[in-house]
Amino acid sequence: MAAREYDLVVIGAGPVGENVADRAKQGGLSVAVVESELVGGECSYWACMPSKTLLRSGAALRAARDVDGARQAVTGSVDVAAALRRRDAIVHDWDDTSQVDWLRGAGIDLVRGHGRLTAEREVTVTDPGGEEVVLAARHAVVVSTGSAALLPDIEGLKDAAPWTSRDATGVRDVPSSLAILGGGVVGCEMATLFASFGCAVTLIARSGLLGSMEPFAGEAVVEALRNAGAEVRTGVDVETASREPDGDVVLTLSDGSQVRAAEVLVATGRVPRTGDVGLESVGLAPGSWLDVDDTLRVRGFDWLYAVGDVTHRALLTHQGKYQARAAGDVIAARARGGDVDDAPWGRHVATADHSAVPQVTFTDPEVASVGHTEASATAAGLGIRVVDYDLSWVSGASTHADHYQGRARAIFDERRRVLVGATFVGPDVAELLHSATISIVGEVPIDRLWHAVPAYPTVSEVWLRWLEELGR
Incomplete structure (x- = not known):
């Protein structure tokens, strides 16, 4: 059977696989992605998008009930059938046509079926009818198969x-x-x-x-x-x-x-979806997490990469997409013969998933966090100052809701005089998170933060209150 040749073969067409394929394609490489389910993956159809869509109905209802004038207009509970219909629309009734069209428009080939490594730089794809096609990668193969739910060892479960x-x-x-x-x-x-x-x-x-x-x-x-x-x-x-x-x-x-x-x-918990991707054919243990360096290359290989959940670095879609952008760039650069291992500008490496991982938990109240907690900063040996503030004391909170309840914690590194962690708990605090992420990644000195003036009256004024508390 003659193999179809590409510069890059990506196993897994979720948002992470799509991103690495797109970056490599923009870098001038020919790319094929292999997918056994829906293009768009877990996030688009079974995780981030449907879950946050479903949660929004209840959150909007609770928000309305916490504001006089809106509260009186609320006459019932969540309309479950309507919420499910909205979910169905968001996931396109589990139809990936639009995602497939995007791949085609980007010039990326889609190969439907189950992909397995069968040799160095080789992926064999078995389609639903049992037919096989062999894909040969001139430069690299990327494993981007994500993770699955862990079934705990409980009798009878x-x-x-x-x-x-x-x-x-x-x-x-x-x-x-x-x-x-x-x-x-x-x-x-x-x-x-x-x-x-x-x-x-x-x-x-x-x-x-x-x-x-x-x-x-x-x-x-x-x-x-x-x-x-x-x-x-x-x-x-x-x-x-x-x-x-x-x-x-x-x-x-x-x-x-x-x-x-x-x-x-x-x-x-989660387990890597690597049990049947042919890891054994290249000397790796099936079902294992894949250990990668900061260019997302699997350690011990010059052609095998992994991105997203399978790396076990940060099991979040946005972090996986961040890794994918770095991996796509580095694969394209290496294919051109470039030396990117020590790139001083850091474009070709993924480092933010070590200490600056933002995450939002869409509960009631929302929880938004990035960087260190007090416990992790202490364990890391940092000399820290912890500043807590009651968000209900911020003027913007009183306009947002009649009974606003929330709390914000900042973790400052006293030696370097920078923010290293932040946690916000309260209504709609997700939108406060990126400013903290920028501050941590940019290592903005505390003295400069005084000149980043928050608009009034918004909940973002907590930044000013943090600095005032820090100065006491």
């Missing part, structure tokens, strides 16, 4: 047919009750969503919620979930699970209690 996040965001019939395992971002967002749909939610987490963030963030989400009618159980493990004859799932917890729900959602 697999046989209970648990939901993953895909089932939750693709829901057609909202269950009367839902048990959620895991207190991370997915678990907290889905608890917020299904509570807004009128579902009886029980969230079970071994420790507190949002454990990698500042403790006050998880505490605020717990309070809000309970106020919304959800039950939050922490400090317990699920020991067994069973699907009962009546269709319900029964979970037995480590304290001897039981939780019964119509469905159970597993949100306890």
Whole structure:
């Protein structure tokens, strides 16, 4: 079988794979992308876009109820059917025609089917009908297959047919009750969503919620979930699970209690989707995370790259796309014979995913964070100053809502006199995050921040309050 030759072959056509392919194409390379599902990937159809679309209905309703004059116009709860219709529109009814058209317009070839590495610089693609095509890469192969939900080793859980996040965001019939395992971002967002749909939610987490963030963030989400009618159980493990004859799932917890729900959602972590991409053909372990350098090249190879979740650096779409832009540029530059390993301008490297990762958790209240927490900065040996501020004291908060509640924490490195971490908790704080990200990445000196004047009256005035507190 004659191989089809390209400069670059990308396995996985999610937003990360699309970006690396596009950057390489703009750099003058011929590119093919391989996809076994939908072009646009997890984010477009089962994760970021549908979940945030579904969450928005409840958030908008809560915002209206917190403003006198709008509150009186609210006469009901979330219209679940309408929210699901809006979700369907956002995901184009799980039709990727527009994404395929974009690839075609960009001059990137799409090969449908399951792609596996079968030799150095070689990918064999098996289409749904069993036909195979071999793609040969002159310069590089990129693995961009993402991650999948981790199914924890709990007796009976697999046989209970648990939901993953895909089932939750693709829901057609909202269950009367839902048990959620895991207190991370997915678990907290889905608890917020299904509570807004009128579902009886029980969230079970071994420790507190949002454990990698500042403790006050998880505490605020717990309070809000309970106020919304959800039950939050922490400090317990699920020991067994069973699907009962009546269709319900029964979970037995480590304290001897039981939780019964119509469905159970597993949100306890992620695993790399590398179990069947042919890693063994090049001496790597199937199912492993792929260790890459800052040019996203897999260590030990001069032709194999990995981007996005499979690198385990930062499992977020925006960070994966950032990695993809760097990888696409570096692959094109190396193909031209350029020396980019020590590029002083840093264009061809991905470093922001080490210490400046922005993330928004779309719960009620929202949680937006970037860089260090107090705990991580202390563990890193930094000499820090922590500045907390109650967002309800900012003038913009009083115009935003009648009962605004929120908190903002800044972590300053006292030796370098720069911001190294920020966490915001409150309504619509996602829009505060990028200013903090720019400050951290740009290492803007505190003395210069005094000249970045926040508009009045906005919640962004917290920046001025931070500096005033810092100066005391």
